[in-house]
Amino acid sequence: MTITILSGARNRETRNAEQFRDALLASEPQLAQPDIVVYILSNLALPGREIDLVMLYYDPRPSELQLKTTAGKAIHSFVLVLEVKQHSPDLIRFEGPRVLVRYDQLWSDATDQCDAQTYALKRYQEAPYRAHKRRQSTFVQRAIWLARAPSSAFSDRPAESSVPVHFSEIDWKGIVDGFVLNKYFNAVRTLVDNPQHAKHHSIDSLKETLTYVVRPTRLDLRRVNALTQTRFDAEKTAYIQNLGNGLLMLRGRGGTGKTFALVQVALHLARQGKKTALLTYNHGLIADVNRAFRFIKEKEPSLEPLPVIETRYAFIQAVFEINFGRVAEKIVRRHIDEISDREKFRLWALVRPQEFLDSHIPGVSDVSARGTDLRI
Numbered sequence: 001m002t003i004t005i006l007s008g009a010r011n012r013e014t015r016n017a018e019q020f021r022d023a024l025l026a027s028e029p030q031l032a033q034p035d036i037v038v039y040i041l042s043n044l045a046l047p048g049r050e051i052d053l054v055m056l057y058y059d060p061r062p063s064e065l066q067l068k069t070t071a072g073k074a075i076h077s078f079v080l081v082l083e084v085k086q087h088s089p090d091l092i093r094f095e096g097p098r099v100l101v102r103y104d105q106l107w108s109d110a111t112d113q114c115d116a117q118t119y120a121l122k123r124y125q126e127a128p129y130r131a132h133k134r135r136q137s138t139f140v141q142r143a144i145w146l147a148r149a150p151s152s153a154f155s156d157r158p159a160e161s162s163v164p165v166h167f168s169e170i171d172w173k174g175i176v177d178g179f180v181l182n183k184y185f186n187a188v189r190t191l192v193d194n195p196q197h198a199k200h201h202s203i204d205s206l207k208e209t210l211t212y213v214v215r216p217t218r219l220d221l222r223r224v225n226a227l228t229q230t231r232f233d234a235e236k237t238a239y240i241q242n243l244g245n246g247l248l249m250l251r252g253r254g255g256t257g258k259t260f261a262l263v264q265v266a267l268h269l270a271r272q273g274k275k276t277a278l279l280t281y282n283h284g285l286i287a288d289v290n291r292a293f294r295f296i297k298e299k300e301p302s303l304e305p306l307p308v309i310e311t312r313y314a315f316i317q318a319v320f321e322i323n324f325g326r327v328a329e330k331i332v333r334r335h336i337d338e339i340s341d342r343e344k345f346r347l348w349a350l351v352r353p354q355e356f357l358d359s360h361i362p363g364v365s366d367v368s369a370r371g372t373d374l375r376i
Contacts, residue, residue: 001033003038006211013043016084016147017053019172027171028067035061035188037203041210045297049120053082053145054210058191058203070177077191077203078179081121083114091152092146097161099144110144114163115326118142124175125201125209135209139190141179155194216295224295227263236282240265265346266307267296278309286310313343320346323353 125137164178349356
């Protein structure tokens with residue numbers, strides 16, 4: 001079969017998927033072999049994160065007939081997250097193994113974005129939307145594609161990293177040669193052959209999971225209707241006008257509508273194109289509100305960006321990583337066992353960054369350069 005592109009409305013991400021498909025087929029015509037199954041999902045919208053491209057690949061033929069890497073390793077199956085950047089070379093720079101791209105006057109870390117997309121895909125597979133059919137999350141290969149930047153435009157290259165970087169001349173061999181092997185099979189192999197497997201995904205079960213449409217119940221529809229019916233006049237409500245200028249406290253007993261009001265405010269800001277994050281101690285509330293957000297997005301496709309809801313702990317960890325990098329986060333996890341103690345330490349580092357960078361904790365000096373440009 002040929003490579004199948006799965007997408008919603010035609011947009012830039014769909015064109016990226018078509019360009020990627022054409023590059024693969026041009027560099028490896030055997031991908032059109034009838035037994036090979038390939039899906040490219042573009043603009044995959046997951047709770048709190050959109051993924052540019054996801055490629056699912058499966059070759060059921062015997063290993064001697066399967067395509068090979070340059071090292072001769074059979075390619076049975078894989079799942080690939082591809083972070084696509086359409087920046088020109090002058091808007092791209094490399095810092096060690098990291099790729100930075102510029103939006104207006106700010107530099108954004110594309111390597112961190114690719115990591116975040118990868119973990120979002122894994123978390124989504126573990127979410128309880130279809131608990132009775134849930135399987136273990138798959139291993140995910142990942143890469144960055146600088147679609148408008150030829151390699152000849154750069155005098156240097158990013159240092160070797162777990163997130164390979166591809167330039168405009170992307171090709172099949174370059175992609176698969178950067179893959180992590182399944183040590184048990186000594187091959188590129190992620191998916192199982194049996195779609196009815198109880199624990200692991202086949203290409204069909206994973207495609208079904210990623211393209212599954214959650215149907216709203218009658219209660220869902222009532223909740224969405226209530227949330228989307230604004231109960232305040234933004235021009236006349238003082239606390240709406242003063243958001244961002246001070247601390248706003250909503251008080252009330254359980255069930256009086258505090259969470260409801262906050263979600264409505266977040267949706268109001270989203271309609272103005274503003275980013276919002278809701279923080280909670282309640283893990284169950286996250287799934288419930290995310291479910292409502294998904295249905296609201298279907299009702300209002302232009303609503304962008306959707307508010308994000310996460311735990312306070314996850315938010316503090318993310319801010320810590322943005323400021324100090326993934327190496328610093330690994331140091332915290334290696335040296336501090338208790339989750340509550342990790343949170344206290346991250347808060348201390350964010351409030352007193354120079355003290356953290358000057359501390360004698362092993363490995364902190366490795367991130368000092370990154371910590372000099374804090375974005376708290």
